[in-house]
Amino acid sequence: MIRIVISNQRGGVSKTTTTHTLARYLADQGMRVLMVDTDPQGSLGLVLGVKPKHYLYSFVVHNFAFEDCVVKVAPNIDLLCSNRDTTKVEVALLGMTAGELAFLRIFGMIEDAYDAVLIDVAPSINLVQTCSIMYAKQLLIPVAMDMLSLQGATACLETTRMLTELFKTEIRPLGLLPTMVDRRFNLTSLTMKALEAMSEKYHIPLLHPIRTDGTVPRAERAHKFLVDMDNHCKACEDYQKAAAELLEILNVKPKPAAIEPSTA
Numbered sequence: 001m002i003r004i005v006i007s008n009q010r011g012g013v014s015k016t017t018t019t020h021t022l023a024r025y026l027a028d029q030g031m032r033v034l035m036v037d038t039d040p041q042g043s044l045g046l047v048l049g050v051k052p053k054h055y056l057y058s059f060v061v062h063n064f065a066f067e068d069c070v071v072k073v074a075p076n077i078d079l080l081c082s083n084r085d086t087t088k089v090e091v092a093l094l095g096m097t098a099g100e101l102a103f104l105r106i107f108g109m110i111e112d113a114y115d116a117v118l119i120d121v122a123p124s125i126n127l128v129q130t131c132s133i134m135y136a137k138q139l140l141i142p143v144a145m146d147m148l149s150l151q152g153a154t155a156c157l158e159t160t161r162m163l164t165e166l167f168k169t170e171i172r173p174l175g176l177l178p179t180m181v182d183r184r185f186n187l188t189s190l191t192m193k194a195l196e197a198m199s200e201k202y203h204i205p206l207l208h209p210i211r212t213d214g215t216v217p218r219a220e221r222a223h224k225f226l227v228d229m230d231n232h233c234k235a236c237e238d239y240q241k242a243a244a245e246l247l248e249i250l251n252v253k254p255k256p257a258a259i260e261p262s263t264a
């Protein structure tokens, strides 16, 4: 079972793009994937053009049936959407005993139907994000090519360290994912160097970088997964390489069903 939070406290670093592109990659490998949006901006639903009847709030706070809240967005991919009401989830969690562990119980009840749960979070540290990390215990950190993104990644690692100490549990940053990489810019080489140093210092793998590619915003506007927009585009190729590295780190083999039938 794969559980990953896609996190960086800096906004606009490709958290949402990485979440749905990775989800689709895993689904294409034959895995049943649940995407959970915990960002009140509700980006995952907006990007994929989904309007659910009920959102994360109803599921977590009012115990609505999971089936009534989740939406199928592609074969093997379900999405639990977020909206502004997610800010009220925060308030509800504050009122719960050991609220930080609430998602362990809540998502523990439904996760058996899936092989992977990917959680997209808001660009800030809040209780919903802490809950997501305590549930998944694994993070993927996209880092765009600027210094504030690096700071956001460092803040993320600091939070992880604090939670590890506080709850005496191991939380594992699976990888740093360079995003919106454009080698023509000096800032890109500076940020990549800093990322290499960060990777060494914290012993976190540096994954295959994702190049800047206009196909990403175009796919977004068309409400499509990147692979459905253009499966040969630069970003798509890069995401496939990074995702394959991630599966190796997780020691996960694709399901036999995902293997193409032989034509021999």
Ligand SMILES: Nc1ncnc2c1ncn2[C@@H]1O[C@H](COP(=O)(O)OP(=O)(O)OP(=O)(O)O)[C@@H](O)[C@H]1O
Pocket (backbone or CB within 6 Å): 010, 011, 012, 013, 014, 015, 016, 017, 018, 039, 041, 043, 121, 122, 123, 179, 180, 181, 210, 211, 212, 213, 214, 216, 217, 220, 235
């Ligand atoms: N590889 C890429 N090439 C070009 N544009 C990209 C790439 N990745 C993401 N983008 C664009 O950058 C913007 C921010 O991406 P995204 O929404 O995935 O970031 P985010 O970290 O989820 O943002 P937020 O912190 O607001 O939730 C989007 O408009 C997206 O289309």
Ligand SMILES: [Mg+2]
Pocket (backbone or CB within 6 Å): 015, 016, 017, 039, 043, 120, 121
């Ligand atoms: Mg986002």
